[in-house]
Amino acid sequence: MADIAPVSGVRLAAAAAGIRYQDRDDLVLMELAEGSSVAAVFTRNAFCAAPVLVARKHLQKIAPRYLLINAGNANAGTGEAGLGASFETCRLLAAATGVAMNQILPFSTGVIGEDLPTEPFARAIPGLLTNLDEDNWPAAARAIMTTDTVPKLACRQFEVDGMMVTVTGMCKGSGMIRPDMATMLAYVASDARCEGETLQQILQQAVEPSFNSITVDGDTSTNDACVLLASGATGVDVSDARTEAGRLFRQAVDDVCMDLARAIIADAEGATKLVEILVEEAETRSQARKVAYTVAHSPLVKTALFASDPNWGRILAAVGRAGVEELDISKVRIWLDDLCIVSQGGRDAAYTEARGQEVMEQDAFVIRIALGKGAESASVLTCDLSFDYVKINAEYRT
Amino acid sequence: MADIAPVSGVRLAAAAAGIRYQDRDDLVLMELAEGSSVAAVFTRNAFCAAPVLVARKHLQKIAPRYLLINAGNANAGTGEAGLGASFETCRLLAAATGVAMNQILPFSTGVIGEDLPTEPFARAIPGLLTNLDEDNWPAAARAIMTTDTVPKLACRQFEVDGMMVTVTGMCKGSGMIRPDMATMLAYVASDARCEGETLQQILQQAVEPSFNSITVDGDTSTNDACVLLASGATGVDVSDARTEAGRLFRQAVDDVCMDLARAIIADAEGATKLVEILVEEAETRSQARKVAYTVAHSPLVKTALFASDPNWGRILAAVGRAGVEELDISKVRIWLDDLCIVSQGGRDAAYTEARGQEVMEQDAFVIRIALGKGAESASVLTCDLSFDYVKINAEYRT
Numbered sequence: 001m002a003d004i005a006p007v008s009g010v011r012l013a014a015a016a017a018g019i020r021y022q023d024r025d026d027l028v029l030m031e032l033a034e035g036s037s038v039a040a041v042f043t044r045n046a047f048c049a050a051p052v053l054v055a056r057k058h059l060q061k062i063a064p065r066y067l068l069i070n071a072g073n074a075n076a077g078t079g080e081a082g083l084g085a086s087f088e089t090c091r092l093l094a095a096a097t098g099v100a101m102n103q104i105l106p107f108s109t110g111v112i113g114e115d116l117p118t119e120p121f122a123r124a125i126p127g128l129l130t131n132l133d134e135d136n137w138p139a140a141a142r143a144i145m146t147t148d149t150v151p152k153l154a155c156r157q158f159e160v161d162g163m164m165v166t167v168t169g170m171c172k173g174s175g176m177i178r179p180d181m182a183t184m185l186a187y188v189a190s191d192a193r194c195e196g197e198t199l200q201q202i203l204q205q206a207v208e209p210s211f212n213s214i215t216v217d218g219d220t221s222t223n224d225a226c227v228l229l230a231s232g233a234t235g236v237d238v239s240d241a242r243t244e245a246g247r248l249f250r251q252a253v254d255d256v257c258m259d260l261a262r263a264i265i266a267d268a269e270g271a272t273k274l275v276e277i278l279v280e281e282a283e284t285r286s287q288a289r290k291v292a293y294t295v296a297h298s299p300l301v302k303t304a305l306f307a308s309d310p311n312w313g314r315i316l317a318a319v320g321r322a323g324v325e326e327l328d329i330s331k332v333r334i335w336l337d338d339l340c341i342v343s344q345g346g347r348d349a350a351y352t353e354a355r356g357q358e359v360m361e362q363d364a365f366v367i368r369i370a371l372g373k374g375a376e377s378a379s380v381l382t383c384d385l386s387f388d389y390v391k392i393n394a395e396y397r398t
Numbered sequence: 399m400a401d402i403a404p405v406s407g408v409r410l411a412a413a414a415a416g417i418r419y420q421d422r423d424d425l426v427l428m429e430l431a432e433g434s435s436v437a438a439v440f441t442r443n444a445f446c447a448a449p450v451l452v453a454r455k456h457l458q459k460i461a462p463r464y465l466l467i468n469a470g471n472a473n474a475g476t477g478e479a480g481l482g483a484s485f486e487t488c489r490l491l492a493a494a495t496g497v498a499m500n501q502i503l504p505f506s507t508g509v510i511g512e513d514l515p516t517e518p519f520a521r522a523i524p525g526l527l528t529n530l531d532e533d534n535w536p537a538a539a540r541a542i543m544t545t546d547t548v549p550k551l552a553c554r555q556f557e558v559d560g561m562m563v564t565v566t567g568m569c570k571g572s573g574m575i576r577p578d579m580a581t582m583l584a585y586v587a588s589d590a591r592c593e594g595e596t597l598q599q600i601l602q603q604a605v606e607p608s609f610n611s612i613t614v615d616g617d618t619s620t621n622d623a624c625v626l627l628a629s630g631a632t633g634v635d636v637s638d639a640r641t642e643a644g645r646l647f648r649q650a651v652d653d654v655c656m657d658l659a660r661a662i663i664a665d666a667e668g669a670t671k672l673v674e675i676l677v678e679e680a681e682t683r684s685q686a687r688k689v690a691y692t693v694a695h696s697p698l699v700k701t702a703l704f705a706s707d708p709n710w711g712r713i714l715a716a717v718g719r720a721g722v723e724e725l726d727i728s729k730v731r732i733w734l735d736d737l738c739i740v741s742q743g744g745r746d747a748a749y750t751e752a753r754g755q756e757v758m759e760q761d762a763f764v765i766r767i768a769l770g771k772g773a774e775s776a777s778v779l780t781c782d783l784s785f786d787y788v789k790i791n792a793e794y795r796t
Contacts, residue, residue, distance in 0.1 A: 046725040047718030047743075077714045079744025112711020113745050176698055176715065217697040219712070220719035299615040299697070299783070300574055300791055307792035313510020314617070316475045317574065320445030321618035327444040345445075346477025347511050385697070387788050393701035 006134035009033035009231025013131035014143035017120035020072025025143035030067040039200040043224035049076035076222035141170035154259035156252035175269035193232035210261035270388030288378035294322035302385030310356025331372025404532035407431035407629025411529035412541035415518035418470025423541035428465040437598035441622035447474035474620035539568035552657035554650035573667035591630035608655035668786030686776035692720035700783030708754025729770025
């Protein structure tokens with residue numbers, strides 16, 4: 001957890017509110033300096049959680065001053081009562097701080113379908129306000145974990161005219177991961193200055209190759225949210241993409257999102273391997289993504305990855321059922337890293353099982369698939385399907 | 399295996415050819431009486447296996463006389479060499495029987511991507527021809543098994559004008575099951591008389607609610623095939639759907655296909671539960687199927703099924719990500735058998751965890767989802783995701 005620099009203008013606190021977990025922090029407060037810009041993307045799951053609805057609504061009005069994040073209870077599938085609970089947590093914090101209720105964004109993660117109690121919030125808020133500190137990123141990252149086994153943090157810094165600008169982010173997520181907009185909870189903050197609309201564009205571009213290109217199990221959460229904050233504390237304006245500062249800022253946000261997305265897959269439930277599915281020579285990017293996700297979601301491919309078994313027939317079968325129109329299988333080629341396994345409709349002449357096994361035994365490798373149809377490509381990051389994935393998800397609520 | 403009646407005009411034999419397995423039968427020959435009609439549907443996987451290509455080609459010409467089915471090697475992903483091997487097995491049998499090569503349909507199931515040796519066929523064919531017998535359905539059903547733990551057979555009989563007509567079928571399949579046309583290998587035979595084009599229609603209608611509505615893991619095989627034979631031995635003509643015989647025949651074929659499809663899910667790799675996902679009130683049947691398959695393929699739903707955990711939030715999350723346009727979640731209702739779990743966007747007021755658990759602990763139950771959008775429905779049969787699924791598929795080739 002070294003090298004995670006604080007972001008001036010952004011203070012955090014974590015507390016053990018006892019919402020679900022005992023003996024650990026499960027509630028986080030983030031405070032943004034006045035004048036901060038905030039951008040956010042949310043799940044596109046139709047059953048989105050109450051806090052997602054409330055945060056979306058609050059973002060339409062004025063710039064937020066606080067983010068209130070709880071782990072252990074998703075407050076999803078909770079109907080009107082859930083909306084009421086989410087508003088109530090904002091009301092409690094508004095009363096304690098004097099800001100308007102709609103300057104507070106609520107976020108929840110955890111079990112779906114259980115009522116969110118608000119008393120733990122009431123009890124914890126005074127302590128949270130007392131403990132706000134710029135150095136609390138690691139504590140906050142731990143407090144938002146659910147089935148995660150490690151906290152996930154990333155940081156980039158760059159200098160503009162002698163002024164150091166920081167981009168620091170944290171996220172949580174380990175299962176129910178197939179973000180359709182942004183993943184489970186992710187927060188990236190900077191002390192650069194950037195107006196809101198531009199910040200939103202920067203975020204949307206950053207989540208596409210990162211959080212929107214990872215999958216553990218194909219299950220899109222009801223609570224996915226990714227937030228990008230710019231406190232402006234350094235005074236360095238990064239709004240214009242054509243300036244050096246603007247370019248460096250975009251790169252730093254992209255890098256932090258990518259680091260965090262990789263951290264989620266590396267910590268995916270039960271995962272023992274991190275595998276990139278890279279699809280090339282597609283007619284469209286969406287076709288490339290479709291093939292990549294079909295392979296990434298195949299339980300047979302994922303169990304073969306777990307076994308380090310170069311059972312490439314399963315990869316080929318998944319490509320074959322991905323719904324690509326008029327796929328000429330004689331033009332399809334598949335590689336494990338640089339080892340060609342499939343060409344001309346069958347096993348490559350030079351392929352040997354021993355070499356396939358060598359690649360598959362690594363902790364991380366690339367399955368590269370060339371469709372022979374066009375020039376578009378897409379990449380998806382995924383993991384294997386292990387005994388532990390089943391164990392974790394069969395026992396999650398017990 | 400009681401009550402599996404032989405079909406006059408159809409003789410079978412099984413042999414231990416040693417293609418992959420030792421000490422068990424792995425090769426089946428089916429002989430059809432001259433004048434039999436044959437209908438077949440095959441996988442739509444772009445990487446379809448060599449025997450699928452050969453069988454499709456042979457079906458275009460004249461009525462087949464023999465089906466030659468091997469287990470242990472799928473002869474898929476084997477390119478030109480695989481096609482050559484498949485033709486060679488037909489040539490060997492043609493030479494031994496005197497029929498034309500294109501009167502033989504080859505089928506293979508097993509590991510993908512390994513060359514199919516033809517010597518075992520050459521050695522086994524004389525014995526197969528000697529042992530042909532109408533009573534060999536059980537032996538044949540055992541010989542085509544791969545990861546199946548039980549042979550799968552079904553039978554229906556009906557009487558027309560004092561003449562008993564039989565419809566008997568067998569199939570294999572346990573993993574890589576998400577048939578897109580028909581499942582892994584299935585063979586249904588009757589001694590009724592039916593001309594080929596009508597027989598093809600009857601088969602296509604029968605596979606839709608049976609083999610085309612089951613899923614274990616979403617992985618469509620490269621070798622799926624379902625064949626319907628009518629030997630005509632009884633002389634009972636069933637071609638006309640408006641006659642009593644025609645109606646009873648269609649019902650019998652539907653029933654046998656349904657029995658076999660259920661048998662596949664009941665024997666799905668590692669499965670401990672048989673679950674029907676019934677989606678109602680959809681705008682179109684295809685929308686209903688999309689939602690049903692999204693739920694049926696969700697690893698989180700499947701592990702909850704395994705744990706008998708009524709974690710209905712996962713069902714709701716899967717419905718929410720199924721891509722239904724303008725889904726009004728307040729109109730969605732979800733039941734476990736007759737127990738309402740979700741209404742008005744959240745947990746039903748009368749629902750209790752204890753009652754949910756009761757339903758989930760059964761070996762078989764229905765998850766019913768009403769979308770509140772229209773009048774179309776669809777049903778998909780699936781199973782849970784267990785430790786054993788991972789174990790079986792991580793160790794398949796070792």
